[in-house]
Amino acid sequence: MEKDFTYCISCGMPLREKKDYPCGDESKNFCVHCGDEKGNLKSYDEVLKGMSGFFQKEQGVDEHTAQSIAKTVMAKMPAWKGL
Ligand SMILES: [Zn+2]
Structure with missing residues (x-):
């Protein structure tokens, strides 16, 4: 399995x-x-x-669009829920 x-x-x-x-720490x-270097x-x-930069590069969208996509994605993530 x-x-x-x-x-x-x-x-x-x-x-x-x-x-x-991060740092290979499983x-x-x-x-x-x-994660940062620590x-x-x-x-x-x-x-x-970081995520906005990724979307700009991967999807060829402008900074504003990339940021709103990133915000939408992050709003669903456990680490940032409710922010
Ligand atoms: Zn991550």
């Missing part, structure tokens, strides 16, 4: 391998993109910025 993987509580990225975790429940979860604004 395949090992279940979890999703990053901050951005929803699947956490499949050690390299997906006890974390967020991904390498949402393995702590980044702030809302930092994650939002």
